Amino acid sequence: MTATIDKPTAPAEAGRSARSLVDTVFRAREISIAGALVLLVLFTWIAEPRFLNGQGVKDLLLNAAILVLLAVGQSVVVVTRNIDLSVGSVVGLSAFACGKFASGTDHGPLLVALLGIAVGAACGLVSGSLVSFGKVPALVVTLGMLYIIQGVDYWWAEGEQINAADVPQSVLDLGSGSVLGIPYLPLISFAVLAATAYFLRTYRSGRELYAIGSSPEAARLAGVPIRRRVLGAYVFSGAVAGFAGSLWLARFGTVVADNAHGWELTVVSAVVVGGVAIVGGTGTVWGAALGALLLTTIGSSLSVLKVDSFWEDAIAGALLLAAISVDRIVNVRMTRALRKRSAR
Amino acid sequence: VTLAGCGGTTKKDSDHNSGGGAKATDAKADPGAPLKKGLKLAFLPKQINNPYEKIVDDAGIAAAKEFSGEGKEVGPSDASASSQVSYINTLIQQRQDAILIAANDPNAVCGPLKQAMKKDIKVVAYDSDTAKDCRQLFINQASSEEIGRSQVQHIAEQLDYKGEIAILSATQNATNQNTWIEFMKDELKKPKYKNMKLVKTAYGDDDDQKSFQETQGLLKAYPDLKGIISPTTVGIAAAARYISGSSYKGKVVINGLGTPNQMRKYVKDGTVEQFSLWDPKKLGYLGSYAAAALASGQITGAEGEKFKAGKLGEYTIGKDGEVILGPPTVFDKNNIDDFDF
Amino acid sequence: MSQAVPTGVPVLALEGVNKSFGAVRALRDVSLELFPGEAHALAGENGAGKSTLIKTLAGVHRPDSGQVLLDGAPVVFHGPADARDAGIAVIYQEPTLFPDLSIAENIFMGRQPRRRLGRIDHKAVRAATAALMGRLGVALDPDRPARGLSIADQQIVEIAKALSFDARVLIMDEPTAALTGSETARLFSVVEALRAEGAAVLFISHRLEEIFRLCQRVTTLRDGRWVASEPLAGLTEDDLVRRMVGRDLDELYPKQDTRVGETALSVRRLTREGVFRDVSFDVRRGEIVALAGLVGAGRTEVAQAVFGVDRADAGEVRVGGKPLRPGSPSAAMAAGLALVPEDRRQRGLVMEMSIERNIGLTGLDRISGKGLVKRALERGRAADWAVRLQLKYGRLSDQVGVLSGGNQQKVVLAKWLATDPAVLIVDEPTRGIDVGTKAEVHRLLSSLAAEGLAVLMISSDLPEVLGMADRVLVMHEGRLAAELPRAEATEESVMAAATGRTGEGRAAA
Amino acid sequence: MRLLRTGLRWDTAVGVLLVAVFVTGLGTTDGFASRDNLAFAFNDIAEVALMALPMTLLVVAGQVDLSVASMLGLSSALTGQLWDSGWAFETIVPVVLLVGVAGGLLNGWLVTKVGLPSLAVTIGTLALYRGLASVVLGSNAITDFPENYAKWAVDTTTVPGTFITYPVALFIVLAVVAAVVLHATGLGRSLFAIGAQEDAAYYAGIRVGRIKLALFVVTGLVSAFAGVVFTLRYGSARADNGQGFEMLVIASVLLGGIDFDGGRGTLFGAVAGVLLIGVLKNLLTLNDVANEVQVIVTGLLLVASVLTPRLISTVGEWRHRRAAATSSN
Ligand SMILES: Nc1ncnc2c1ncn2[C@@H]1O[C@H](COP(=O)(O)OP(=O)(O)OP(=O)(O)O)[C@@H](O)[C@H]1O
Ligand SMILES: Nc1ncnc2c1ncn2[C@@H]1O[C@H](COP(=O)(O)OP(=O)(O)OP(=O)(O)O)[C@@H](O)[C@H]1O
Ligand SMILES: [Mg+2]
């Protein structure tokens, strides 16, 4: 064949400038959600200034804290092209277990949280083992687990209710106390969020989760220990959900068996709104956390804006659709603009 | 609306279809008949894992033992009418002697309940009524009118008859809550409440966390809110919990229906001054005896008939087959420690 | 270049290996030895078992019986990771990248350089990738996600991945199938350097001249059986073909003379910003027009825009004189267009569907009567084309996913030829197809053209372009750089236009 | 060997399980076999079963619609509201069905034109449609639906001589139609192709966008119709009717062996799955099995539905490997 002919190096330049733009687009996923959030808060604040007074901000953060935590756990699973529908049930079971454990005793918050984490991790271990070793579809398995855990929880609780009065004050303080005016719960969620984000970005095993979600086949060929990683993701998600259960107890004091019933869809929508692709491989926990914050803020805004209760669901649904549509359209436009730009 | 009435089946045509009336059975009551032994009673609550309903049903099942009957509780884990219907069907197949139901929807459970009555199974509604022609008796915890009006009266006294108030209810479709709310609104029309204003009815869906956040929303949206009435045990507990941990404590009055065990903490810490409820155990107990009296032929459900409900004494059936347990108890820090449920 | 049969211990070897998939016996008692410093070729028809052999060496498959020997000692690879840790680098036939991850991450997944506390050194990853790209002479941005890379670029990333660690054994399954001459030459010089440092190389290609250029020894497989292992020196291409096929082959580029008819496909000023610009050309009935150019010149993209799977920003496509509704493959098909896509795994085939259903997919209305699919028609259509393209398969109801790469390509061809198109666009039609069948495909294209079909052929295989085309269009960086009639198309003139050194070639219309 | 493998496919297994549960019920539980009970048991899942049909087609095409139950609720609320304001029932039904079509169009439009994943879109419309239902009807409950229509929905009216109620009869007819479409037509082939490899389907000239849109529209239509049936069956229109049914529909489809990733499954499996859930629930309730245990059983069945075929094929592979190893030596 012909002699070696070097390709001209001109495109390299184009590649460079395109790169920073590509970066922008990728970050835009989080930016557009953050933008929507800011708009919503500003709008509500202008209409009702009290929305952002001390108590108001505190409430916003408190409301989002648990959902953020769950969204972080869920993202780690979704990134691997799996899903964990059992989170709602896990929170319920763990909250009840923690309540049962703590009620009438003086167990400290640490002990209670550890129990919650252990319960959650155990549930995650079961789902994760089925998904990774059984090589069966995550959606079906975790939907099954949703029912199983829920059934066990109901069966155990027998309609019993744990009241705030029985829960040790130190545990309740965790849910309502604060440092420097910032309540503990959002601080805890933020810590978990930041640590998870850092791990996903800077550790091999974190990157491997993305690799698995992006292409399981390629991950196998690249020697990624898929089963171990997927199992790890589930145990993490379960542990986080279990932890959220113990925080639930701390925050609400009262627990019954069906706490967080039906939350799985809310968590999944927070994750999806936050730009974590349901088919795996892309998205960040920051985005998911923003998604969770956006969802809870929509709820808070609507009640502050005195929207008729009958309209709340409809408007929340419409806003959710608007948020993801705008995000998508912006993205498509940007990508196209980028392509055209790189032409010159 | 323009299309209305241009032929076809409309509501007006079919109105005559549903005029069944409350006529229960043609059988004659035999007030002297003894309570039958071995009666099979089934309690069908709104939802099995609701702590309040659990108390009611357990008391009813215990009561059945007193007259050598056999009680059981079955039901769905979600508070929906459609799931209750499946259970009614099974209870018919199992040939129970009586079904006691707290209806999630007064009409959706009607068809199957009528079938049950046709098969000579007695139907007693408790806590939350069904349509009148779908049951023989309704054991009302207290007269709906009294509950509704008294709640407004209580909170008005606490507020000196002025200020904005809101209601935190259960689900948008809860029959009993909606009835009470109607009476509350009616009561508020009286001139003595002219300085009070009901600003909003919020729905916490009998979900602890939702009720909690609805309370937040109410307080933020209505800065001048002075009081919240929550005629549901889940709602009032959640509202009290939010207020007790917020800057609104001591500034906003909470009243409504709650259980002493749930509210004890908030009464003690001063968040809540008073609230009311009937004794759910008595409700279950009365229901059980009423069902037994029906099944034994002592009563048929007609107005004016009387029956003995064990240690609670004698009750008389009122209009539309309603039996009223008695006035609700008002709990405050003086008496709350006398109760444990 | 060649040497005598090497002595010493082979780094990696197979001994009496058997491997079956269900009823298919892919490898029967095959042995192979790879020595340091030697490039070893693996030859065989489509479905002969080459890829299976490679996957056995790479730890993807476990042999049913027989052994893998590393430095003379038997080993068992429990997975690709084990083989990698033993110093074996593999480029698989089908690029398997992480579409959402950057090129740099793709290359270093699981092996990223780390800083203290096990944290990934992102900067080092990027720098190492840039260095690799420099070594291969390609300008791919390390931070660009792999999604949307052309098959050729994907292949280059795969190559970079394999070169990124100091492998003792480099195994390459048709790495050049989608590459043009210049990338291939670059690759070969890098491989030469590795070999000189003592690496053992195993190389598969259906382009026989490449085998002769790169390798010293060759092992031939036929129907999963070992046929011969011998030095290449002294062997001719014909000898090799005879070992593979078991008989002599006919002429490779059987170009028939045809009468050129009226214009069938006419493309005017077609533009997709950032991808290609102002592309105009005609293809007439009976004519085979080749679209040549370097990897990344925009050929595939032009084909996709013509067929309507991508939307053009400007310009017009006419088929048989009538304007084609843009952005609609179904309209394109109704107008008589067919596109054999380059990426058979994503776009060409539904991997988990059967052979017959895949072939039937492009003609659902033709194989149905009264709305119901007629199984007999469907099977007939598939069986007919399976024979014409010498498809090697078990049953027509088998999943296409289990076919060998070349045989999958034949199914894609069959699927589109069966639509009986007026204009056929083929993107790398013979990628991965063995020499025997390649001639068959060429004969088929030629005779279809003779019957009045208009063919637009995109190919990175220059001999194929020169051998088959009546006219050659050359693209350079998204523009048509030259249009060369058959007589003027030579390696030199095409390459000159493709690399932007125009002047010799006539400027495009 | 081959017979063994096809014989143990999960959808067949669900069918066998269904028959087994049914026969066990006949033998062990009195009251189960009565005409009344059977009519009730099947009629009780009529809406879920109806919605499971288009859902099966959607899932095969790699999509999902979580808004079905909310559409049912919206349709029910609308039926009630219009009926209450004096509309003729004959007018209400087509209007409500049109709303179903519109809802399906919105879902489909967001998925095909805006390019959003169906899971995300329909989580949004799940809230939207349920919200609209409560906007339409508020906290009211409308009753007194016309007897001449209601009688076609309730379990006391059956096809003469059988225990098949009319909603169930309709389900049977539609199931046959759906089975033919999915397994015997070009459209069915296209659905499998879209679900398995959308790009390849698109390149093959299949009108991916249009087909998906149509599927969502049909799903909206059927859900709206299910809403009318539900309303008549319970004689009660409320905004929260059918809340949570989406999970039940999806669970039955998955139980029937439809692969959520698309491209795999049979309609027979989905039908068997839905009926199994219905019959099992009836049987367990008759035997006073507590609700929470039923929930656990549903969960276990779901897990088994994916685990069992997996185990079977693993054992099969293992046996095959051993056979191959011995024969080649
Ligand atoms: N996973 C599998 N399942 C079933 N059969 C398989 C599988 N992989 C390969 N085969 C079969 O094994 C035989 C050898 O395939 P292989 O891919 O090794 O051929 P090849 O020599 O690489 O061909 P090509 O030149 O076309 O790439 C073929 O008949 C193929 O159908
Ligand atoms: N797999 C895919 N890859 C790229 N684009 C796609 C794909 N699927 C759908 N689209 C886009 O979706 C839109 C509609 O697709 P499709 O052609 O299937 O719908 P249609 O309504 O039948 O259109 P037409 O009548 O033009 O064929 C097109 O604009 C197309 O770009
Ligand atoms: Mg191969």
Ligand SMILES: [Mg+2]
């Ligand atoms: Mg190309």
